[in-house]
Amino acid sequence: MRPVSTRLRAGLLATCTALTVLVTAGPASADSAPVTQLGGNWAPFTRCPVDDPAMLAADGRAEIVQCIASHAASGSIKLGNTEVVTGASDLQAGVVQHTGGTPTLVAPAGGALIADSADIPGGLLGLMCPSDIPVISDICRQITNGTLNRITATVESAGTPTGFDLTAGATSGRPILSIPVRIHLQNPLLGGSCYIGSAAHPIVLRPQNVSAPALGIKRFDGNGTPNTAGVMNRLSLTGASQTDTTFAVPGASGCGLAGMLDWAVNLKTGLPSAAGNNSVVLDGASTYLAGLNAPGTVVPNNGRLLSQYWHSAVQ
Template identity: 85%
Template sequence: MRPASARLRAGLLATCTALTALATIGPASADAASTTRLSGDWAPFSRCPVDDPAMLAADGRTDIVQCIASHSASGTIKLGNTNVITGASDLQVGVVQHTGGTNSLVAPAGGALIADSADIPGGLLGLMCPNDVPVIGDICRQITNGTLNRVTATVESAGTPTDFNLTAGATSGQPIIAIPIRIHLQNPFLGNSCYIGSAAHPIVLRPQNVTAPTLGIQRFDGNGTPNTAGDMNRLSLVNASQTDTTFAVPGASGCGLAGLLDWAVNLKTGLPSAAGKNSVVLNSASTYLAGLHAPGTVVPDNGKLLSQYWHSAAQ
């Protein structure tokens, strides 16, 4: 009988070989995810959770509801030793403003944040090779083409955002919102459960504007048609790059069979990484907030009317 270490290595390699048949990579992206296409000034709010019970229950007096959408076409993220150029990202939530100035956020069913996948520079070769550890060395020798080498990283929601601050969104230098995320690393050898961060231990981004955005206010009808006397208001905060350098990053987990590749990924990427050693930049972020112009006049139907108007704008 072969030694346990040899059996373990053979089992791992057999599993990795089988995983190459599952090499199709590409979860829903920020531009390709299922959304509702809306008309006119409703357009940015394609995923607003207007039918969530917490939104529908808002009366317009003690609770007032609005939709928030923030989109960035590109950016960068640094995790430990690894820098990645990112694609489009889209953050959408509903906000319930309570009497006394507090608020609570409601995430869409598919998660508040969706983002395009990005390629890790150097792929698996860059993450783990060269390496003289037998199991890792065997994997390195099997990486013979781009499909086996390619590693994609996709930012995913890991919970509902908190701590929304509208004043911070209209100015600069203050955290606007706290966004819990995890990062999904995908490659045939890593399997489908390789993550940096989790729902229990997320990476929490707190982006802030580098410079104050350009402010605009529009009135529009319930169906999205611009109208200076319309029932709806939209606040636009555009062309403000955002950044955060305050977040910590945990180590990777679930990489390879039974997590046997976690240590290799963490070693080369410099994870876990303490707060202050990581960063994210969102280029030219455009943020919008929409709600009824006079919610106090529609008590107790603020939430129900917002949902009705949103659906009336669907194309």
């Protein structure tokens, strides 16, 4: 097999990371995650964890570090009988590429994934009502306004992604990696611990490319200013389409007092749901990856220089 070039490896890493935002929601909200405004070609990387010890320790030989950011304006997810249209999402992370090994992702403060909330169609009334079960009927009578009826769904990480395949990132029809997630259902009557999936029994997404993204490369100075001879390099992959229809979805848990509403959520939503009955789609993702153009020339300071350049672009 021919060796993968440095440029192609960077592109594949970016493609892979774009896929992790197939479900446009995350464990942190845009209000809670620290965001820094950056200038020039650094602009997409507002949350890159450049000061994380694992990033700073990279020497440019044994480990090479980069920042990655993936943005999507919309998408959708179908779980059992329920399909939800999702809003804008933003995934950012640091990438530590180990020589001869697989990359390690470093999450920023507040979590790698933040996004708009997604509303469950029909809210709680659509999920459980009407019902001739006394406990459910009592809840239905309490739903007298939009606040009590509204259910939002937030997708959260439920473990570390595994099974990263570089070659699959440049082709279509092959899983690129496995991403364990859980979905937090939020409503005053469901309580604060209502989830579909868990760390022990997650939903495992195995996204794949439907079509290849458009590739672009830019050079820039450390502070983000465009420069065809700059020390930094930014790769972009835009217009990508990704999907997964192979994942199974477990039942809900923790809904209502002592989980007494789990069965009601599962019944109406059609959970548990076997593989083939569920799907996730991301439309028009834009993914960016940035790092030093020649990290081998700055050994042992790759991580420290990346941090220095990132901070120099702060506005």
